Amino acid sequence: MKKFLKVIAVIFAVIAVISAVTAVANTVVVNSNIKRAKSFSPSYVNELTFENPTDGVWNIISDNGLKVLQITDIHIGGGWLSMKKDRMALNAVAAIINAEKPDFVIASGDIAFPIPYAAGTLNNKSGARIFAELMETLGVYWTATYGNHDTEAYSYFDREDITDFYEQYPHCLMRDGAKDVDGYGNQVFNIVNSDGFITRSIYTIDSHSYVDGDYLGIMWKYDNIHENQIEWYKNTVEENRNHNMMKVYSSSLTTPVYDNINNLNPASTVILHIPLREYEDAWVEYSGNGYSDTENVKYNYGAAGEKDETVYHGVYDDNFFETMLELGSTDSVFCGHDHLNNFSLNYKGIDLNYSYSIDYLAYAGISKLGSQRGCTVINIDENGAIEYGLENYYQDKYLSQYPKEEVTMQELGQ
Numbered sequence: 001m002k003k004f005l006k007v008i009a010v011i012f013a014v015i016a017v018i019s020a021v022t023a024v025a026n027t028v029v030v031n032s033n034i035k036r037a038k039s040f041s042p043s044y045v046n047e048l049t050f051e052n053p054t055d056g057v058w059n060i061i062s063d064n065g066l067k068v069l070q071i072t073d074i075h076i077g078g079g080w081l082s083m084k085k086d087r088m089a090l091n092a093v094a095a096i097i098n099a100e101k102p103d104f105v106i107a108s109g110d111i112a113f114p115i116p117y118a119a120g121t122l123n124n125k126s127g128a129r130i131f132a133e134l135m136e137t138l139g140v141y142w143t144a145t146y147g148n149h150d151t152e153a154y155s156y157f158d159r160e161d162i163t164d165f166y167e168q169y170p171h172c173l174m175r176d177g178a179k180d181v182d183g184y185g186n187q188v189f190n191i192v193n194s195d196g197f198i199t200r201s202i203y204t205i206d207s208h209s210y211v212d213g214d215y216l217g218i219m220w221k222y223d224n225i226h227e228n229q230i231e232w233y234k235n236t237v238e239e240n241r242n243h244n245m246m247k248v249y250s251s252s253l254t255t256p257v258y259d260n261i262n263n264l265n266p267a268s269t270v271i272l273h274i275p276l277r278e279y280e281d282a283w284v285e286y287s288g289n290g291y292s293d294t295e296n297v298k299y300n301y302g303a304a305g306e307k308d309e310t311v312y313h314g315v316y317d318d319n320f321f322e323t324m325l326e327l328g329s330t331d332s333v334f335c336g337h338d339h340l341n342n343f344s345l346n347y348k349g350i351d352l353n354y355s356y357s358i359d360y361l362a363y364a365g366i367s368k369l370g371s372q373r374g375c376t377v378i379n380i381d382e383n384g385a386i387e388y389g390l391e392n393y394y395q396d397k398y399l400s401q402y403p404k405e406e407v408t409m410q411e412l413g414q
Contacts, residue, residue: 022120025080030126033078033086037134040090040401043098046171048141056178056232059192060104063382066191068202069102070271070376072336073110073147073357077119078126085360085367086127088405090134092358092393095400096375097138100391104189105140106204107131108336109147109273112162113361114155124155128162132169143174145185147273147337148209148217149362159184159206178236182226183208188236190266191380197247198240198266199384201329205229207274211315222274224314230323233270237329241265267384268329275335275354278321280311282347298346302354302390303413305340305372312338324350332386339363340372342390342412356390370394370407 049061060066071093076086097105112127113119119127128150135142144166151159163184166172177186183206190198208223210216244264283304286297293299304311324330325348332351339357346352356374360367371392378388391398394407 022080026078026121026123026126029080029083030078030130033083033090033130034133036087037090037130038137040094040098040134040137042138042140044101046101046103046138046140048103050141050173052175055176056181056187057236058173058187058189060189061192061194062103063193065199065379065381065384066104067100067102068378068380069097069100069105070108070334070355070378071096071105071358072108072273072355073339073359073362074107074131075110075113075149075359075361076127076130077113077115077121077361078123078128078130079114079119079121081120082113082118082361086130087402088360088367089358090130091400091402091404092373093131093134094138095398096391096393097140099398100375100377102140102377105135105142106202106271107142107144108271108334108355109145109207110149110336110359110362111144111147113149114152115149115362118361122155123157124151125157125162125165128165132166132172136169136171139171141171141173143172143185143187143189143204145204145271145273146183146206146208148222151209152217153210153215177206178232181228181232182206183229186229186232188240190240191384193382195247198244199382200380200386201236201240201266201268203233203236203268203270203330205233205270205272207272207314207335220312222312222314224316224318225272225276225320227318230318230320233320234323234327237265237268237327240268241329265327265329267331267386269378269386270324270330270333272333272335274337275311275313276321276333276352277313277317278347279335279345279352279354280313282345282352283309283311283343286345296348300344300346300351300353302343303341304343305412306338309413310338311341321350332388334376334378339366340412342372353388356392358393367405368407370409371412373407
């Protein structure tokens with residue numbers, strides 16, 4: 001019995017030593033990568049005029065539209081195992097932002113990747129902090145939607161904690177969001193001209209994480225947009241339409257301002273992390289027709305690069321897409337999550353888009369591949385019209401402060 005207890009004591013002592021060494025190593029690594037994040041030089045002064053009138057609503061004041069940059073799946077581990085790849089991710093994000101010079105950046109989920117075997121830590125605030133310090137150094141205004149990895153079940157901090165943490169950064173516009181609505185960061189960013197007319201709205205929506213007891217995500221059972229989020233979206237679209245109608249009938253407005261406005265219902269864009277089921281519906285219909293357009297589906301660009309052309313959407317049915325169709329405001333949806341899918345399809349009048357991802361850490365061997373790495377650039381003009389496209393990180397225009405890694409530019413979707 002004494003021998004057994006001695007063995008147990010030795011095991012616990014070894015575990016304690018390993019834990020202590022790991023904690024020290026992670027502290028050193030996080031501080032080192034924060035120093036790296038602060039070492040980047042911004043290439044422009046980012047100016048954004050905005051106001052936050054109510055919970056979940058931001059008004060961005062502009063008569064010249066807005067340039068929005070979507071980055072996704074940055075996957076900063078924040079631990080001793082991921083130090084090198086975290087620095088690659090920082091380099092990529094900084095190079096893209098400094099070259100594109102956006103007015104506003106939206107990170108659509110999985111900023112952090114606190115997975116022990118890849119990062120060497122459970123502390124999800126470490127990855128979040130490294131990213132936030134980079135964005136503050138670059139001086140760019142930004143917000144985020146949460147992904148499934150940002151707040152794992154075993155991570156130290158939940159969504160409320162990370163949201164509170166992000167709020168302390170002056171250039172971060174992410175807040176808890178709409179009250180009495182599930183999730184965090186359910187917000188609408190209205191582009192408002194000097195007459196107070198909303199030209200376009202951008203909705204950021206929390207697509208949640210895992211469901212049905214899949215707490216560790218090993219069965220890939222993802223959640224859907226919840227009913228009260230859909231109701232909030234519907235009410236906000238209607239409020240924005242009523243707002244524009246009231247402005248048009250106001251005697252203080254000058255008629256010529258509205259000669260180019262074709263619809264008092266402001267056009268809108270939705271940005272979230274996990275794709276809607278309709279992404280799969282559209283791709284299956286398109287591919288099943290010999291990769292040709294159908295009555296419902298029009299091909300824009302890209303391919304389904306995930307194995308078996310899989311779309312990893314929520315496991316339940318919801319009526320979010322049907323609600324968007326009914327209201328006639330949203331013409332574009334942007335997501336991340338599936339790092340090798342990069343297609344854009346117009347489905348029943350709404351563009352369903354994947355962005356390129358940043359990830360160097362989550363997918364096995366992905367740090368050596370390059371065709372999937374980059375961003376989506378979204379240009380919105382003064383009347384709310386939208387144009388967008390994918391931009392690969394390995395273009396010459398993205399001059400990085402530190403050397404870019406050598407990668408294979410693989411054929412996606414083959």
